[in-house]
Amino acid sequence: MGRLRGALGAMGKAILAGVVMIGWGDDLAAGPDKSGGGDRVVGAAFATRAPVLGMNGIAATSHPLASQIAIDVLKAGGNAVDAAIAANAALGLMEPTGNGIGGDLFAIVWDPETERLYGLNGSGRAPLGQSLDDLKAKLDGDDIPDWGSLSVSVPGTVDGWYTLHDRFGRQPMADNLAPAIRYAEAGFPVTQLIGYYLTRSAEAFRTLHAQGIVEEIDNYKATYEPDGRPLGHGDVFRNPDLARTLRLIAEGGRDAFYDGPIADTIDAYMKRIGGPLRKRDLVDHTSTWVEPVSVNYRGYDVWELPPNGQGIAALQMLTILEGYDLAAMGFGSADYLHVSTEAKKLAFADRARFYADPDFYDVPLARLLSEDYAAERRATIAMDRASTEVDPGDPKLMEGDTIYLTVADKDGMMVSLIQSNYRGMGSGLVPDGLGFMLQDRGALFSLDPDHPNVYAPGKRPFHTIIPAFITKDGAPWLSFGLMGGAMQPQGHAQIVVNLVDFGMNVQEAGDAARYNHAGSTQPFAGPGPMTDGGTLRIETGIAQEVRMDLEARGHDVEYTKGPFGGYQAIWRDPETGVYWGATEMRKDGIVVAY
Template sequence: MSKHFETHRPLLMGDRFMITADHPLAVQAAASVLEAGGNAMDAAICANLVLTVVRPHMSGMGGDLFALVYKSDTGAFEALNASGRAPARATLEFFKEKGYDKMPEYGILTSTVPGAVMGWHSALERHGTMGLDKLLARAIDYAEKGFGVYTDLRKAMIDRRSKLEESQAAMDTFIPQGKVPEVGSILYQPTLAKSYRLLADMGPDAFYNGPLGRALVEYSDQLGGLFSEEDLAAHRVNWVDPLKTGYRGYEICTQPPNSQGLALLLQANMLDTFDISGLKPDSAELIHLMVEAKKLAFADRNAYVCDPEFNEIPLDKLLDKELARDQAGKINPDQAAPQPELRRFTTGGDDTVYLAVVDEDGNAVSLIQSIYEAFGSCVMVPDSAMVLHNRGRGFSLDPDHPNCLAPGKRPYHTLHPAMILKDGKPAYVLGSPGADGQTQTVIQMTTAMLDFGADPQQAMEAPRWRAEPDGTLLMEGRFPAETVKALEQKGHKVKVLDDWDEVMGSSQAIRINENGLKMGGADPRRQAYGICR
């Protein structure tokens, strides 16, 4: 195997279950659920709940959630969309009158109705065996008794301090006594523990029809926000069919719009027209091909991805294999194409958590949850510790754009969980945080595993690239110098990063082989870990 696939962490293998998540405490909590007889969904929600406590800058009950779920007993395979909608008063005219020509980056006006709480409830009600009351116990414990502050959490506190200072509740929680906690100090969140006890007692009604929701509306009114109790009570999740395309005898599956998952499949369709297995995995030829496919895919993503309840999206045409061949034919193997024009499309939001679970019965969950950017809107609702996301940044204020803001509309989302099926059953469960980088990371992992025979840990640790909206090609420093030089000669604006850079995501993957063995691991670039049995 090429040095490209050398690893520092071992490949995990277990014949019972496997769980990976973006923090070791979440992994351990989820494993305890599986050991106690819970299923993959129980474990996934438990892990997510713990992540909202120990990764508060990336996830929380003030955010949104997407998941892919496979049930082994019935073969059912479906996608959960638990993203929230814009308040009824969130009109284009309101923002124009306020002087905005694009969505603000922070503050109360950047948040849509948080969907995560209803997502947790609906996922457990439909596919779990345990309730929120039991699964919240570990999260409540870490909120009340605290956990150790780690480097990237402290960095997020420092980076967002000026915004957090506008929310006294956030300051009291994350920067107590006006001092950013040191690495190794203990972060306590007693108010969050109190709120989670309400969720344990009342279920989602604690938020959508109860005291947590009323606190949000009251604080929104104080800040000049747009939320109403009617907006919260009207929230609903959607269970839909996953989006799929064929690749090398497998099916790559992801979340349909309003998620950007479409871009993953568009890239896969174009790459499927080439025989790339004969190329070196760290070669300029392969990277150039994949970057150019990404540009074409993202141009269609930017033009079409929106809430399908408001605009028809021609998914069948976009995913047509003949179109993919036409698109692939536009790629010049010797020259980088100009960056497609951006259409006032926000591209931030690297702060997300991902997790994957496969249980002993073969049930599988691929789940991703986020408050978008670090600490989201940087608004914490007093007396609830709810940090609101700023996912409203995904809207456009261009009235001609299909993703234009409208009351009751869901914004464009970067979030997209993934699975790869073989003969209708999960062969790989995978995903990554990383905003615009999410589909780029997942397609790199997919080609590594399906085209070059890498195992999941090798695919995750391989040097990674990320093509930015401004045309810059970010590359980790482990790529060969001759590869960087050749890409520059093709016209790419290369920026070489450190050998391991967290901007490249926090990928995770589990492979289920033919005899049911689970093989997987987690990305060392952030805090991700895995446990198996």
């Protein structure tokens, strides 16, 4: 395990090949990188910092205040589930561009008492009173709009909190929600990245409202533009409406949201703007405990949640990639990026065809994750050329913007939690006086009546947000996630490969240059099948000669700033029990431990 603490051993030369970065450790032979950055004394030169260590508790989130809140909860006697809920509630206030109580939640929990993983699907369903024909009759085109009332599905987050808490929580939910309520009332400074996204969202929602897609934006402006302009970096943001809403939840429990005053307000608001969601949909909502699924990758069991999410795409990628000697190829090499991209295309072709709500469709999980199926798919990859069109496989069907956080406590409980409003901050719709935006996850349904993910009343849409976990020899090893739409399965696979094949430590694995292939066929209404091979986006840490090699094989490659997702992770040293935490350098968060 020592190699995962930053040492590379024999891997060093292979990893340096094809990577435009100052070398690892003391190797400065590459000369100045002209980036204007400083030099690290030890560890990978590209790493932003060393992992954060702790033994009593640790929290990695995308906002510094949320990480501190989680630690405060642990110190006050709460456990990792309490701390995760408290941090998530704060993030809904502090990062409204990505999440909030108008969205959905998924989680994986390692319980030290039973020594097993538990999975929670906290995603909401489509309105019961709207049929597929009803929906199509309202559409101005062939797609479900990404914003506005037709994209809204039932918010699952609050029920997800209480379902997690009922099973694992230690301190009262009112105590878990108290920090977010205090910050909502007193205010907090907006971070750099969130200020940027709020400005972008303001411009987008004005345009969408003018186009008639978002029915009203007065509530949005009253909540997120209190001074008549978008909040920016360093501005103090107060959200008294959300504070009142969270107090109602703290006092009345989940029923205050789903069968009480909050549900009544949402119902009245949707009727006023002509949307389909009703109180009945909220009353009927429940979260679902699900069994996490896994594949073994070179001795490590990598766990994801089953559909309606896309987590198994990461497992499919890893099962295909296990047939290659990635360590010999080297991090950042053309061979590694080529086979990874081709594996992604294959997994995403299946994702577009077979991932859907299991209550409505029998997803062929066992076959999709089997080694012989991976071997069949792997055999279609040619090392000298990129595929332009990829069909889904045949798993014998005839027989049948987001936040991620992770917390661990002194008793060994570890929580991997992801929560989201989906695209562009959400639907644009803020119910009267509630202080939060409703999600637009319903845009991810297909309109094809023969597709497993076709819209249906009471059905959960295909979901992008996925928490992850790794165990080794039956013990917890890594709680991690990497949010960001279709980047997530690709990012999960990259993190696993960086740790297992390339010997990086938990922080280096997230700081290393990433790739993001875009353009695969989608499982929802929208763009048609991939016919041109898509686009391979890479960060500038990948060498120009590698880009040229990939282009010679037929890849369309571009350097870009993303989207490359947002990563948080906690690695547990199996020998000492010490937690090693990492957070995303592309965002504003931190790791806090004690």
